[in-house]
Amino acid sequence: MEAQVEHSAGEIKRLQRCINDLVSLLALPAVWSGGDPSQVLHTLLDALMRMLHLDLISVQLKNPVGESPVEIVKIGELRGPIPPAHDICEALSHSLGGNSRKWPPLLRKFMGGGDVSIVPLPLGVQGELGVIVAAAQRADFPQQTEALLLSVAANQACIGLQEARLRSQQKRIADELDKRVAQRTAELAAANAELQLQVGLLQRLPVSAWTLNPDGTPDFVNQVWLEYSGQTLDFIRSHPEAWMIAVHPEDREAASMAFWEGVRSGQGFAFETRSLRVRDRTYRWHLNQAVPLRDAGGKVLKFVGTTTDIDDQKRAQEELRASENDLRQILDGIPGLVAAITPGGVPDVMNRPFLEFFGKTAEELRSWSTNDIIHPDDLPRVIDAFTSSIATGTPFDLEIRYHRADGVYRRFEVRIHPARDADGRITRWYGLLVDIEDRKLAEEALNKARSELAHMSRVTSLGAMTASIAHEVNQPLSGIITNASTCLRMLATDPPQVEGARETARRTIRDGNRMSEVITRLRGLFSKKEPATESVNLNEAVLEVIALSIVDLQKNHVSLRPELADNLPLVTGDRVQLQQVILNLLRNGSDAMSAVEDRPRLLLIRTERDEGDRVRLTVQDAGVGFDPEATDRLFDAFYTTKSEGMGIGLSVSRSIIERHHGRLWAKLNDGPGAAFSFSIPRSSEGLARADGIRNPQPPAVPGPNAA
């Protein structure tokens, strides 16, 4: 019975102890609260070790999410060498296998020098959490109570582990959340700062900056615009077309069209307007530009734009345009073809007359050397001279035939001159082309008239008479010379041929008489003819003769000085014959000076009133003069001091003047030379003007009246 009582007392003690331990185990969660899984396990294992006097207890937790497997081994008093914990766990795992369902409740193994009873305790409903292994060398391990405690401990472990896991998960999530919030907050702050900066910039840009919604209504307008327009942000937001108010009424329509077109199409816009500055109520030119801001899909989010004051530039442009226009007008007004040429020789700017003359564009005219505007015969010469000028910088002066738009060639005087900068470098060439075709034609007409008059002098009465005299006189003259020569030779022979001499002398005298008759007859014939009479303006007649002989006089370096009286009375007579006399006197005067080198070859021609209602004309030279003894003979037929002359001029001139009831005479000057004058009666009507001309201009087309 005592053994049974002892047994029962021991049993009771054991049970009491078991219940105490149970209570302790059940109280563990409170201890564990807030701890992490390893803490839980350590506490539990320590408790079990103590409670059950285990030799070994270990736990292996399978890898929970994010954590490494946990292995804890606690060793009690084991005899023999103690293998490392890990090995033990591994050996245990091997022994137990992976599937916790297949684990026996009890294992006996030889470990550490003796047999050991091993109790595996799966954690979790299916052992998914891990395993606790309790081992003791006692043979009776585990007793019932011990087994109970172990299973309760395993449950508690589960509970504790799960709670711990949950807690740490929650903590992790909370941490993550905090981190995210912090990040987001930082981002937002940064974005905000950026925004502040941008807004600050927008406000401070020296242009009006604004944004529009995709429908064109105002979104944001910066301070500059508000100040300029005098509008408020509220006003703008509530009045979608507030900006239009600032625009000049004349520009509104175009601006509106451009604006709405740009908004509707999503392309944005750029147009100029005059916009009102409220501060001083002036309109200034502005450029309004907007560009679209699109999202990733291409949809317009906003329009971003600026309004820039371009008034100064625009006014400057206008002034420039106006001054260019003035310059252009001046250039176009020059009565010549003007071109500006680059230093490289390319015609650059051409005035309007230039373009109109050729009927081509400036571009076409740049290829002047190949586009047929220059006469082909002139082209090689022009190209040579032009390239030479451009290369050497010397001015160019040429007469060139150009092809006018209507196909006619016109002669031009072309001058090209360089313009240089302060350093002497050529900056441009300027070319001036002057149409001289008319002048040339006039010159040619003049020359033609001159030679015609010279020709006519052969067919007027003077010429005709001269020719007929020469011819008629020639025959008896030849006879005289031949017979006289024969006569002399006959007398010179030994003995002299008297009979022959007499005969030839007779012939000579006969021919001499015949010659006199001829001259007398012709003179009589001449004097019988009444001159064509008209009122003659002697000054005009003089001017015409001068015009015709001016070139010859100039060629002989004769300076002609006309002194034509004003209010010279008209004379009655044959204009052409009088002109022949004047021409004759001028020619004689010029010839008289042909050898003069040491003084000017001055030829004076003077008209003046003469006494007794007459008009006098004088031609005075500075030439060699004449022999005063031969004064009378000057006017004789055949008297000549010229080697080629027959001396007809003065004789006939005298005849002409005498038929005009006048007289022609010669006088030696006080200085060198002589003066030939004629004086003829004035007509009863009118007066001639000298036109006050000292240096006469040749008449445009001289036309001596037919005799």
Place this chain on the structure above:
Amino acid sequence: MESGHTGCAPALPLVSIVDDDESVRESLPDLLKQLGFAARAFSSAEEYFASDCVDQTRCLLLDVAMPGTTGPDLQRELIRRRQATPIIFITADKDIIVRQRLIEQGAVECLFKPFSDTALLKAVNSALNPK
């Protein structure tokens, strides 16, 4: 007037004159004789060719402007006949261009009336003695 009625076989070199001008036909032959030549005068080319003096003529004094056959015509006829008679033209028309042309066409000289006796002598000598 003397005009040389002897037949055309003169001892002295024969100079023939063809000119429609009577005073020339009157005066020139006498001068030529004084200068040492024989001379015959004809009033036209036809009269000259009709005469028997054509071959004997050592030098021909020929007027340029004549009615009918002119001097140059006569010259051409002589060429046609292969008659190489040297020709001295005499003319009143003092045209040096014409003179030059006549000389180019074969005349020895072309004298302008009035000409001196020395000019005549020089011309005839050069016709008779060509260098």
